[in-house]
Amino acid sequence: MPYPSRPTIALVTDCLFCRIVAGDIPATVVRETDTTLAFRDIDPKAAVHVLVVTKEHFVDIASLAQADPELTGDLMETAAVVAETEGLLADGFRLIFNTGAYGGQEVDHVHAHVLGGEPLGPMVCK
Ligand code: 5GP
Ligand code: ZN
Numbered sequence: 001m002p003y004p005s006r007p008t009i010a011l012v013t014d015c016l017f018c019r020i021v022a023g024d025i026p027a028t029v030v031r032e033t034d035t036t037l038a039f040r041d042i043d044p045k046a047a048v049h050v051l052v053v054t055k056e057h058f059v060d061i062a063s064l065a066q067a068d069p070e071l072t073g074d075l076m077e078t079a080a081v082v083a084e085t086e087g088l089l090a091d092g093f094r095l096i097f098n099t100g101a102y103g104g105q106e107v108d109h110v111h112a113h114v115l116g117g118e119p120l121g122p123m124v125c126k
Pocket of ligand 1: 027
């Protein structure tokens with residue numbers, strides 16, 4: 001059954017994370033693969049806060065996972081390697097995909113938040 005994905009924005013050159021991937025906007029890159037890029041969040045919410053994106057533009061994790069499971073695997077692998085290289089495996093970490101309006105997604109280019117380096121508290125606040 002086709003996934004009712006939200007429309008892909010017409011001009012990905014207007015997309016903040018596409019511009020970071022293109023090198024138009026600087027970022028502190030911690031890992032790069034052929035298909036993914038990991039860089040530090042500009043406004044970290046934890047001691048370690050890295051964003052992992054696909055180089056190709058997809059709106060969100062649901063769209064990506066439906067369209068390209070292999071690339072989804074690449075994204076998850078990069079997130080896991082970042083967690084390891086950032087020293088998060090021993091004490092644990094959190095991987096978040098904010099998705100859509102209720103999910104609090106602000107940048108409409110799929111990205112995983114890798115958070116850790118300190119206790120993160122409850123998953124959500126009511
Ligand atoms: P979202 O709310 O879409 O899940 O997360 C977007 C994230 O992008 C936020 O955590 C925000 O701090 C981060 N962010 C916004 N603008 C920039 C930027 O220009 N550079 C970097 N590195 N992160 C950004
Ligand atoms: Zn994009």
